[in-house]
Amino acid sequence: MTTKLYTKDEIVEKAKEIAHMIANTEEVDFFKKAEEQINENQYVREKIASLKTLQKQAVNFQHLGKEKALKLVEDKIAKVEEEIDEVPIVQQFKQSQIDVNNLLQLVSNAIANNVTNEIIETTGGDLLRGETGSKVRNSQPGSCS
Template sequence: MTEKLYTKDDLIEKSKEIAHLIANTPEVEFFKKAEAQINENQHVRERIASMKSLQKQAVNFQHLGKEKALRLIEEKITKIEEEINEIPVVQQFKESQAEVNSLLQLVSNTIANNVTNEIIRSTGGDVLRGETGSYVENTTPGSCS
């Protein structure tokens, strides 16, 4: 019995299904709620706006070679970043962002590991040793030794 061969389009379609599943997990739902809370928080919005303004000034000072002014602006930016990071809703957002990133990494690693294992199994190899069964000494793909 021959296995069905899948096209790139088949894989893209399945990846859309996986994306839909991921987008509807508790981790992503919490992330969306945390992001909404940040967007609704006037204090956070004001601090972010201040930081963006200072970042633009920093770019200008850097372009003009004004090192002292640039250092002062960078210190203000750092202070605002620290202040923003102290806000509980921002901490929750960052934690939820890390959880979503971990989930994506887990799915990505699981796919990669299973592809490798499928290749090893389909060639009669040894999954525990991580070797395919198609290993032939001193040959390269496409050569006839």
């Protein structure tokens, strides 16, 4: 029995299919809706604009070596960030980012684990020990190296 060998292009094509599937999950759908609600929220938009201005000031004060002014601006930045984080839709958006990242990590881990397991199995290895067949064969007592 011969195993089909795949090309990089075929694998990338399958990856695009998986990406399409992920992009059409509840997690990503919720992420998009939450982002849209944030962009429509006047209060959040104003806070973000204020944050950007403060961040520019911080960069300028840092560049000029004005430590006291920098510290004051950094405190203001932290306060505005807290105010933004208190908005429920922002909390939901951040949670949706975590959910999407967890889904991506789950897929990545599933691929990595299955590739490893398949290598071990197709070489006649030991899944429980996580060793390929060549390692198992070469670790047997009395084997010649």
